[in-house]
Amino acid sequence: MSHILTLHDIRDRHREEVGGKGFALARMAQNGMNAPEALCVSAEAYRRFVDATGMREQILMELSRKPFEDMRWEEMWDISLRIRSMFLNTPMPVELHGALKGPLKSTFEGEAVVVRSSAPGEDSSKTSFAGLHESYVNIKGTEAILEHIKLVWASLWSDRALLYRQELGLDVEKTAMAVVIQKIVAGELSGVIFGQNPNDPSLAVIEAVYGLNQGLVDGTVEPDRWVLDRKTGLVRSHNPAQRDKVVVPATDGVRLGALAVDEQRRPPLDQEKIPKVFDLCLRAEELFGSPQDVEWTFKDNTIFVLQSRPITTASSAGPDDKRPWYLSLHRSFENLKALRKRIENQLIPDMVEEAQTLANVNLGSLSERELAEEIERRSAIYQRWVGVYWDEFIPMAHGIRLFGQVYNDAVRPRDPYEFMKLLGDNEMISVKRNRMLEDMASVIRSDNQLAVALRAGKGPERNEGFHKALDGFINQFGDLTCGTDQCTQGRDAMINFLLEMAAREPVKASARPKELEALRHQFFSRFEGDRRTFATELLDLGCASYRLRDDDNIYLGRVKAQMDRAVDEGKIRIQKQRKIDTHSLSAEEVIRVLKDVNFVPEKTEPVKKEETVVEVRVRQLVGQPAGPGIGKGKARVIDQLSDLMSFRAGEVLVCDAVDPNMTFVVPLSAGIVERRGGMLIHGAIIAREYGLACVTGVPEATERIRTGDEVTVDGYLGIVVIHAAA
Amino acid sequence: MVHGGGTLKDTEALKKVIKDLLASQNLAVIATQKEGQPFANLVAFAATDDLKHLVFATTRATRKYARLMADSRMCMMIDNRQNQASDFHNATAIAAIGRAEEVRGTEKADLMKLYLSKHSHLKAFATAPTCALMKLRVDRYDIVRRFQNVMELWMTQ
Numbered sequence A: 001m002s003h004i005l006t007l008h009d010i011r012d013r014h015r016e017e018v019g020g021k022g023f024a025l026a027r028m029a030q031n032g033m034n035a036p037e038a039l040c041v042s043a044e045a046y047r048r049f050v051d052a053t054g055m056r057e058q059i060l061m062e063l064s065r066k067p068f069e070d071m072r073w074e075e076m077w078d079i080s081l082r083i084r085s086m087f088l089n090t091p092m093p094v095e096l097h098g099a100l101k102g103p104l105k106s107t108f109e110g111e112a113v114v115v116r117s118s119a120p121g122e123d124s125s126k127t128s129f130a131g132l133h134e135s136y137v138n139i140k141g142t143e144a145i146l147e148h149i150k151l152v153w154a155s156l157w158s159d160r161a162l163l164y165r166q167e168l169g170l171d172v173e174k175t176a177m178a179v180v181i182q183k184i185v186a187g188e189l190s191g192v193i194f195g196q197n198p199n200d201p202s203l204a205v206i207e208a209v210y211g212l213n214q215g216l217v218d219g220t221v222e223p224d225r226w227v228l229d230r231k232t233g234l235v236r237s238h239n240p241a242q243r244d245k246v247v248v249p250a251t252d253g254v255r256l257g258a259l260a261v262d263e264q265r266r267p268p269l270d271q272e273k274i275p276k277v278f279d280l281c282l283r284a285e286e287l288f289g290s291p292q293d294v295e296w297t298f299k300d301n302t303i304f305v306l307q308s309r310p311i312t313t314a315s316s317a318g319p320d321d322k323r324p325w326y327l328s329l330h331r332s333f334e335n336l337k338a339l340r341k342r343i344e345n346q347l348i349p350d351m352v353e354e355a356q357t358l359a360n361v362n363l364g365s366l367s368e369r370e371l372a373e374e375i376e377r378r379s380a381i382y383q384r385w386v387g388v389y390w391d392e393f394i395p396m397a398h399g400i401r402l403f404g405q406v407y408n409d410a411v412r413p414r415d416p417y418e419f420m421k422l423l424g425d426n427e428m429i430s431v432k433r434n435r436m437l438e439d440m441a442s443v444i445r446s447d448n449q450l451a452v453a454l455r456a457g458k459g460p461e462r463n464e465g466f467h468k469a470l471d472g473f474i475n476q477f478g479d480l481t482c483g484t485d486q487c488t489q490g491r492d493a494m495i496n497f498l499l500e501m502a503a504r505e506p507v508k509a510s511a512r513p514k515e516l517e518a519l520r521h522q523f524f525s526r527f528e529g530d531r532r533t534f535a536t537e538l539l540d541l542g543c544a545s546y547r548l549r550d551d552d553n554i555y556l557g558r559v560k561a562q563m564d565r566a567v568d569e570g571k572i573r574i575q576k577q578r579k580i581d582t583h584s585l586s587a588e589e590v591i592r593v594l595k596d597v598n599f600v601p602e603k604t605e606p607v608k609k610e611e612t613v614v615e616v617r618v619r620q621l622v623g624q625p626a627g628p629g630i631g632k633g634k635a636r637v638i639d640q641l642s643d644l645m646s647f648r649a650g651e652v653l654v655c656d657a658v659d660p661n662m663t664f665v666v667p668l669s670a671g672i673v674e675r676r677g678g679m680l681i682h683g684a685i686i687a688r689e690y691g692l693a694c695v696t697g698v699p700e701a702t703e704r705i706r707t708g709d710e711v712t713v714d715g716y717l718g719i720v721v722i723h724a725a726a
Numbered sequence B: 001m002v003h004g005g006g007t008l009k010d011t012e013a014l015k016k017v018i019k020d021l022l023a024s025q026n027l028a029v030i031a032t033q034k035e036g037q038p039f040a041n042l043v044a045f046a047a048t049d050d051l052k053h054l055v056f057a058t059t060r061a062t063r064k065y066a067r068l069m070a071d072s073r074m075c076m077m078i079d080n081r082q083n084q085a086s087d088f089h090n091a092t093a094i095a096a097i098g099r100a101e102e103v104r105g106t107e108k109a110d111l112m113k114l115y116l117s118k119h120s121h122l123k124a125f126a127t128a129p130t131c132a133l134m135k136l137r138v139d140r141y142d143i144v145r146r147f148q149n150v151m152e153l154w155m156t157q
Helices: A012-030 A043-052 A055-063 A073-089 A094-108 A142-157 A159-163 A261-265 A273-288 A323-328 A333-359 A368-396 A398-411 A419-423 A429-446 A448-455 A464-477 A487-502 A513-524 A530-578 A587-595 A641-646 A660-668 A682-689 B008-024 B063-070 B106-118 B120-126
Strands: A004-006 A038-041 A112-118 A135-140 A178-183 A189-194 A203-210 A224-229 A235-239 A245-249 A254-258 A292-299 A302-310 A612-622 A624-627 A630-638 A652-655 A671-674 A693-696 A710-714 A719-722 B005-007 B027-034 B037-047 B053-059 B073-079 B093-102 B131-145 B149-154
Touching: A004 A094, A012 A038, A012 A043, A012 A112, A012 A178, A012 A273, A012 A302, A038 A094, A043 A055, A043 A094, A043 A142, A043 A178, A055 A073, A073 A142, A073 A159, A073 A398, A094 A142, A094 A178, A112 A142, A135 A142, A142 A159, A142 A178, A159 A323, A189 A273, A203 A245, A203 A273, A224 A273, A273 A292, A273 A302, A333 A368, A333 A398, A333 A530, A368 A398, A368 A530, A368 A587, A398 A419, A398 A513, A398 A530, A419 A513, A419 A530, A419 A682, A429 A448, A429 A464, A429 A487, A429 A530, A429 A660, A429 A682, A448 A487, A464 A487, A487 A641, A487 A660, A513 A530, A530 A587, A530 A660, A530 A682, A612 B008, A624 A682, A630 A641, A630 A671, A641 A660, A652 A660, A652 A710, A660 A682, A671 A682, A671 A710, A682 A693, A693 A710, B008 B037, B008 B073, B008 B093, B008 B131, B008 B149, B027 B053, B027 B063, B037 B063, B037 B073, B037 B106, B053 B063, B053 B106, B053 B120, B063 B131, B106 B120, B106 B131, B120 B131
Parallel strands: A630 A652, A652 A671, A671 A693
Antiparallel strands: A004 A038, A038 A178, A112 A135, A112 A178, A189 A203, A189 A292, A203 A224, A224 A235, A245 A254, A292 A302, A612 A719, A612 B005, A612 B149, A624 A693, A630 A710, A710 A719, B027 B037, B027 B073, B037 B053, B053 B131, B073 B093, B093 B131, B131 B149
């Protein structure tokens, strides 16, 4: 069949080839409904593209690095970024380009369009997964449309689609994507009508905003909402929105702007327009035989139907289904800007103040009961901040992704993570902290007598400045070991660590100002006028997001350190007075022992790792390439934080998940291997800062690799080789 | 301490992977050497149930037989590739490393039975007086999956 069809060419037999959206639009247009002029690029065109370019195999390779069940959402995001980058950088085969170019040019010359996904089955009544694939608004020019067709194809493998791969039946060999290209109708007001409220079948619901629908769909513009009686079409209730924003077409794409004052006062729909919207919905329902969810827009008092799909009641998300939460992490630029303000101006200062207030409490003066209550109070405070971390700090990390996508679209680099270099161009607290450590190590390096005195366990009589710096450091960051069984001997452990640092050459975080300047220039040169301002703001947001992602853990670490301090105080007292081994006591047990003199905690045996047998050896493990480079050395497997203090220069750090509070050993290491996967996790970020090889997402890394194993970390290919047993 | 070691569960799981693959394939590539020059040949093989031995047949006049008589070290590779792009993530390849010897005496009847149960059409060939039934005593299996995941199974004889 042809690779491209008009809405009037489409027949029943084309249903699978043009996807749910394309088919519904064709039916509506053919039945006299007012749909904007559109063309459908068939699923066959997608198949031609992936087969002629070898992309199908490349996608297969990407998706098969490890089983999906073992993948975190972050890893799916990485995969879809790499796939998207392949689509961006793979030219359309000449023959396909030729077949699409002609019709696109003759239909849309000089017009702006919307390029929408139309995956087969996407909009069927059983499965409605709106928003899993991409749509692009206000695209002009044939070449730009062709490029955006590729991006819509790439979104067949978006992280969101990969999360719902089973429901969508995603299969590299079979699944294909059709695309709808629709003339843009720059409506004055737009919205969505749900022909039947899933919670009350007697009602229909309209949501409407000024300007384009985009703001309503992505949640940046709050809609007015009307509830209608399905039988009569009469308005039952109206919930006005706080109207202040509007999405309008910009030179390139769309722009969020302030809403005119008179429109702020007036609801977007009036008594004349509401029945028109309701009538449109009824016509669609009659045509398709079931209640519909219809997108519409008004231009010059004429209503246009933009798309229609069956209403699905299936909310498949059970209480254990975390996917809706992952989907919620996709935040818009505006949403992230507001979130950043809140984090920087309110949440972090509050958290710092809270930790400081706790640090000022003299725990030694508290009675046993008071101390128990203080531990409870601190534990509750810490839990509250953990909640904030999940609800506000983690979503902020999406700023990195948003910047990455815009950067890749504009620059099309060969390395889809090139954008990270620009984000790292501002100092994270963990890097500052590491520099302070490095400064102290260099004092030891240059003062041999100090080194001798430190090794002998002598006090501050030699080099007072060094000891002051160390105390200042501990005051600011804790002694790096709090929360472990070493907390009480932290200062000595820190000195040992600094001696280790001093024993090898200094390492600095990588900074290549010229390269960065060139990258920045390259990025900004792709934007003009208004768009340049957007690019500048987005880079700034991305940098903040990158910095905060690391820093917020450090701040949270400070609150935790204060909780641990109280628990440790309790343990010291218990050990002294009750002669109970406090090593493995939990905070709850410490509280109980402090409150109840008769309570004796049960002894718990530490969980033993499963015995290993001689017959099986792992020689090579595959993860994700997260920091380019190659590193060789003896592995140091970190099972608990205190293991970090035994870390030796030149070892390879192997751990379950690197926390920014752990990254002080990174400058000493030859490479990083992490079980947790993803390019944007702390281990990967800090490895890039220091130019170290890093492989993440290695299943069972800490079980398969043992301290002392000779390993090679191939950060280019994401492979860890375990050499002959040490 | 065992480095890079696996658990008992790993051993069983890995043995099953090997067993299934050996059962699914009829042919294997064997590698031998003479004076440092490597050679490779295709043979029909069968595996003992305990995975300790891989059996194949060759006439004594062949160069591979001569090479193995001179140096018994050999490697046999078995894989399930389909000559498709999907091989890169679907295919499993196993290299069995050990020493080869000609089977003689009482053991021969049992191993011949095993060999012919898999390759009945080779009866005339394998039982000819000029043909030697060979067994590879496996020291180690290297298993490669998902393109780059490599594990080893060490066999105790």
